[in-house]
Amino acid sequence: xxxxxxxxxxxxxxxxxxxxxxxxxxxxxxxxxxxxxxETIVNVDPDLGxxxxxxxxxxxxxxxxxxxxxxxxxxxxxxxINNEAVCLAVEKGxxxxxxxxxxxxxxxxxxxxxxxxxxxxxxxxxxxxxxxTTYFYAFRDREMINDIFEETCGxxxxxxYNIPGGLMYDIHPNFVKRVKEFVAHFKTKLxxxxxxLSGNIIFINRTKGVGVLSREDAISFGVSGPVARxxxxxxxxxxxHPYSAYDRVSFKEIVMNEGDTLxxxxxxxxxxxxxxxxIEQLIDNIPEGDHLVPTKAVIKLPKGEFYQRVETARGxxxxxINSDGNKNPYRVKFRSPGFSNLSALNHVAKGGxxxxxxxxxxxxxFVIPDIDR
Amino acid sequence: MSNEELIKxxxxxxxxxxxTEEGTEFLxxxxxxxxxxxxxxxxxxxxxxxxxxxxxxxGMDWGxxxxxxxxxxxxxxxxxxxxxxxxxxxxxxxxxTVCDIWRTAEFHExxxxxxxxxxxxxxxNLKRLFLTPDWDGYPLRKDYVDEANxxxx
Amino acid sequence: MGIDEKKRFLDQYQGSGMEYDLPKDxxxxxxxxxxxxxxxxxxxxxxINWGRSNSLWPLYxxxxxxxxxxxxTGASKHDFSRFxxxxxxxxxxxxxxxxxxxTIVNKMAPVLRRLYDQMAEPKYVIAMGACAISxxxxxxxxxxxxxxxxxxxxxxxxxPGCPPRPEALLEGLIxxxxxxxxxxxxxxxxxxxGFDEGTL
Amino acid sequence: MGYEAIVVFILAGxxxxxxxxxxxxxxxPKSDNKQKQEPVECGVETIGPTxxxxxxxxxxxxxxxxxxxxxxxxxxxxAVVFKDLGTxxxxxxxxFLAILGLGLLYAWKKGALRWE
Numbered sequence: 001x002x003x004x005x006x007x008x009x010x011x012x013x014x015x016x017x018x019x020x021x022x023x024x025x026x027x028x029x030x031x032x033x034x035x036x037x038x039e040t041i042v043n044v045d046p047d048l049g050x051x052x053x054x055x056x057x058x059x060x061x062x063x064x065x066x067x068x069x070x071x072x073x074x075x076x077x078x079x080x081i082n083n084e085a086v087c088l089a090v091e092k093g094x095x096x097x098x099x100x101x102x103x104x105x106x107x108x109x110x111x112x113x114x115x116x117x118x119x120x121x122x123x124x125x126x127x128x129x130x131x132x133t134t135y136f137y138a139f140r141d142r143e144m145i146n147d148i149f150e151e152t153c154g155x156x157x158x159x160x161y162n163i164p165g166g167l168m169y170d171i172h173p174n175f176v177k178r179v180k181e182f183v184a185h186f187k188t189k190l191x192x193x194x195x196x197l198s199g200n201i202i203f204i205n206r207t208k209g210v211g212v213l214s215r216e217d218a219i220s221f222g223v224s225g226p227v228a229r230x231x232x233x234x235x236x237x238x239x240x241h242p243y244s245a246y247d248r249v250s251f252k253e254i255v256m257n258e259g260d261t262l263x264x265x266x267x268x269x270x271x272x273x274x275x276x277x278x279i280e281q282l283i284d285n286i287p288e289g290d291h292l293v294p295t296k297a298v299i300k301l302p303k304g305e306f307y308q309r310v311e312t313a314r315g316x317x318x319x320x321i322n323s324d325g326n327k328n329p330y331r332v333k334f335r336s337p338g339f340s341n342l343s344a345l346n347h348v349a350k351g352g353x354x355x356x357x358x359x360x361x362x363x364x365x366f367v368i369p370d371i372d373r
Numbered sequence: 374m375s376n377e378e379l380i381k382x383x384x385x386x387x388x389x390x391x392x393t394e395e396g397t398e399f400l401x402x403x404x405x406x407x408x409x410x411x412x413x414x415x416x417x418x419x420x421x422x423x424x425x426x427x428x429x430x431x432g433m434d435w436g437x438x439x440x441x442x443x444x445x446x447x448x449x450x451x452x453x454x455x456x457x458x459x460x461x462x463x464x465x466x467x468x469x470t471v472c473d474i475w476r477t478a479e480f481h482e483x484x485x486x487x488x489x490x491x492x493x494x495x496x497x498n499l500k501r502l503f504l505t506p507d508w509d510g511y512p513l514r515k516d517y518v519d520e521a522n523x524x525x526x
Numbered sequence: 527m528g529i530d531e532k533k534r535f536l537d538q539y540q541g542s543g544m545e546y547d548l549p550k551d552x553x554x555x556x557x558x559x560x561x562x563x564x565x566x567x568x569x570x571x572x573x574i575n576w577g578r579s580n581s582l583w584p585l586y587x588x589x590x591x592x593x594x595x596x597x598x599t600g601a602s603k604h605d606f607s608r609f610x611x612x613x614x615x616x617x618x619x620x621x622x623x624x625x626x627x628x629t630i631v632n633k634m635a636p637v638l639r640r641l642y643d644q645m646a647e648p649k650y651v652i653a654m655g656a657c658a659i660s661x662x663x664x665x666x667x668x669x670x671x672x673x674x675x676x677x678x679x680x681x682x683x684x685x686p687g688c689p690p691r692p693e694a695l696l697e698g699l700i701x702x703x704x705x706x707x708x709x710x711x712x713x714x715x716x717x718x719x720g721f722d723e724g725t726l
Numbered sequence: 727m728g729y730e731a732i733v734v735f736i737l738a739g740x741x742x743x744x745x746x747x748x749x750x751x752x753x754x755p756k757s758d759n760k761q762k763q764e765p766v767e768c769g770v771e772t773i774g775p776t777x778x779x780x781x782x783x784x785x786x787x788x789x790x791x792x793x794x795x796x797x798x799x800x801x802x803x804x805a806v807v808f809k810d811l812g813t814x815x816x817x818x819x820x821x822f823l824a825i826l827g828l829g830l831l832y833a834w835k836k837g838a839l840r841w842e
Contacts, residue, residue, distance in 0.1 A: 018770050021769050037781065053664045054668045057513055058668055320431055343477045640770070
C-alpha cells in the first residue's frame with residue numbers, strides 16, 4: 001500500500017550548527033557553519049582564520065633562508081616537500097645548477113614524506129569513519145619514517161633539511177640501510193591496511209557514492225592532488241612539470257573516474273605503492289657528489305616573478321615569489337592545495353548527511369594551517 | 374599552443390593589452406580593469422585557448438596600484454598564461470569578479486578582499502574570510518601598520 | 527655569580543602566606559599562578575591527588591604541527607596512556623586538561639578562553655610547543671599571532687620545542703602529575719581568579 | 727523470605743550514586759561564570775535561534791526504539807523462568823512479540839523510518 005501522505009506535513013525549520021574550530025573531525029581548527037534540515041546538509045559555509053599566522057606578511061620581511069623555515073609549519077605533513085618548493089623557486093631565480101646527488105636525495109625524502117602523510121591520513125580517515133584500530137596501525141609504521149628523518153635531517157616533523165642550493169648536510173651513513181629496511185617492512189604492512197579497512201562493508205557503505213565530484217567541477221574548482229585524481233582530472237605535477245629527480249623515475253599516475261570518497265581513498269592507497277616503487281628505484285643508485293652548492297650568505301634574487309610548483313601529499317603547492325632585487329622578496333604567495341580543495345567542499349557536501357560530510361572531509365585530507373597560511 | 378600563436382590569436386580579439394615575457398616564465402597579459410571579465414570569459418569560452426583551470430589568484434600591491442594576478446592553465450591544450458589587472462584607486466578599489474567563469478575564484482577573491490580590500494563586483498557573498506569581521510585595515514598592503522600586534526624585526 | 531647570591535626563583539608559594547623572596551634584578555612582575563605547590567599534603571589530599579593526577583583526560587585541542595606530535599604520543603610507540611592520559615575527550619565538559627598543541631591566533635583566543643571556562647574544575651593547562659609558550663617562530667612580524675597562550679588562560683606546564691618530541695611531552699605530563707600531587711584542597715585557588723592577561 | 731537480596735541491591739545502588747555525587751561535590755573546587763552555563767558548540771557561540779522546530783523523524787525513531795527497548799525489558803524475566811512454565815509461556819510471548827511487530831510494520835509502512 002502506498003505511503004499515505006499526511007495532510008499537514010510537519011514543516012521543520014533549518015538551523016545552523018557549528019562544525020567548529022574545536023571538533024574531532026575538523027583535523028585542526030576549521031570552522032564549518034552548517035545549515036542543516038534534520039540530518040541533511042543544506043549549505044556548508046567555512047569560516048577560516050583560526051590558525052591564520054600571516055606567513056605571507058612575514059615572508060616580506062624575511063630572507064630567503066628564513067622563508068624555508070616557515071613553509072614547513074604551513075602544511076606540516078608534507079614539510080619536506082614545502083621546503084623543497086621554496087628552495088627550487090630560489091634556485092630557479094639564481095639559475096643555480098644543483099648536483100644530481102641533491103636531486104635524488106630530495107626526491108627520496110619527498111616520497112618518504114608523502115608516505116608518512118598518507119599513513120597519517122589513512123589512520124585518521126579510519127578513525128573519522130569509526131574504526132579506531134587504523135590509528136594505531138598507521139602511527140606504528142609512521143614512527144619508522146620519523147626515525148629515518150630524525151637521523152638524517154635532525155627533526156621528526158618540521159625538518160629544515162633543504163636550504164637554497166642543496167641540503168644542509170649530507171645523509172647519515174646508514175640512511176640507505178634504514179630506508180631499505182622500512183620499504184621491505186612497509187611492503188608487508190600495506191596489504192594489511194587493505195585487509196583492515198578497504199574491504200570493510202561498513203567502510204564501503206560510508207564512502208561509496210558519497211561526495212561525488214565530477215571532472216568538470218574538479219577543474220572549475222581548481223582542485224588538485226589525490227582529490228582531483230579521484231575525479232579523473234590528472235593533475236600530478238610530478239608528471240606534468242617534473243622537478244628534482246622525477247624525470248628519471250618511472251611511476252604510474254593513478255587516476256580514477258568515479259569521483260566519490262572511495263575513489264579518493266583508493267587513489268591514495270595506490271599512490272603509497274607508487275611512492276614505494278619510486279624510493280626503490282632511487283635508493284640504490286644515489287649518485288656521488290657534494291650535497292650543497294655554496295651560495296652567498298645574503299641571497300638576492302634578480303628582479304622578476306618566479307613560480308615553482310610541487311606535488312605535496314595534498315595537491316599542487318605553488319610558490320610565487322615576486323622579487324624586486326633586494327634581500328627579501330617583494331611579495332610571496334603560496335598557492336595552497338587545501339584552500340582550492342576547500343572551495344569544492346560545499347558543492348560536494350550539499351544534500352548529503354552530516355555523517356557523509358565527515359567522511360568527505362576525511363577523504364579531502366585537509367591540513368588547516370595549509371589553508372589558513 | 375606556443376606563446377607566439379597565443380599572442381597572435383589574442384591580438385585578433387582587439388583588447389588593449391600589454392604582453393610581456395621577460396622577468397617571468399609565463400606569457401603575461403596586463404589587461405584593463407573594464408574588460409577584465411570579458412577577456413577572461415573569452416579565454417575560457419574560445420575553443421582554441423580554453424583556459425579552464427584557474428590555479429592561482431594573487432593579490433598584489435605595486436606601491437601605488439592594487440591589483441590581482443591570475444595564473445591560468447588549460448588542461449587539454451597544455452598551455453599557461455598569466456593575466457594581470459590593476460586599479461589605481463586605493464580607497465575603494467573595485468574589480469569585476471570572475472567567479473562565474475571559474476568557481477574557485479569565489480574563495481580566492483574573498484581572500485584577496487580580506488588582505489587587500491579589493492571589492493569584486495558581482496561576487497555572491499564577499500566577506501572577510503580569515504580575519505575577524507571587525508578588523509580594521511587590510512594587512513597585506515604595503516602601507517599597513519599595526520603596532521598592537523606586530524613586533525617588527 | 528654563585529647560585530646562592532642569585533637565589534633561583536623556583537616555586538611560587540600560594541596562599542600559605544610566605545613572601546616571595548625575589549632576586550633584586552628580577553626583570554618581570556610575578557603573576558600569581560598555578561595551584562600552589564610544595565605544601566605538606568594531608569592523607570586525604572594525597573588520596574585525592576593520586577586519583578586525580580593519574581586519570582587526567584585531555585581535551586581534543588590541536589591547532590597545528592604540535593598536534594601531530596601529540597597524536598604520535600597518543601599512538602603505540604610513545605603511549606601516554608601508560609600515565610592515564612589516554613581518554614581524549616572532544617567536549618570540554620568531560621576534560622580535565624587542555625594541551626594547547628599549536629599556535630594561538632587572535633581569532634582563536636576567545637574560543638580557547640571559552641573552552642577553558644566551560645571545563646569543569648579542577649582543570650589544568652599545558653602549553654605545548656614554542657608557539658603556545660611565546661608565539662614561537664611567529665613572534666616577529668606577525669599581526670595575528672597571540673604571543674603565548676598565557677595571555678589567554680593560566681598555564682601550568684610549559685613544554686618547549688617546535689614541535690617538542692613525544693618524550694618531551696611525556697615529561698611535561700609527568701611534571702604536571704607531580705604538581706597535582708602537591709596540591710592542597712584547603713588552599714587550592716582557582717588559577718583563573720588571580721589571572722591577568724598582561725601586555726604583549 | 728528471600729527479599730533481603732533486593733534490599734541489599736537497592737541499598738548498594740543508592741549508596742553508590744549518592745556517595746559519588748556527594749563526595750565529588752565535597753572535594754571538587756567550585757568556579758562559576760557566565761560562559762560555563764552556555765551550551766558547548768565547538769568553542770563558539772551558537773548561531774541563530776536554537777529552539778527551533780527540527781525534523782520530526784528524530785522523535786519517531788526515538789519512540790520506536792523505546793517500544794522495543796521496553797519489550798526486551800519484558801523478555802528478560804520471561805527468559806529466566808520460561809523453561810519450567812512450558813509451552814503456554816512460549817505462545818504468550820509470541821503473541822506479545824507479534825503485536826509489537828505489527829506496530830513496527832505499521833510505522834514502517836507509514837514512512838516513519840524513511841529519512842528523506
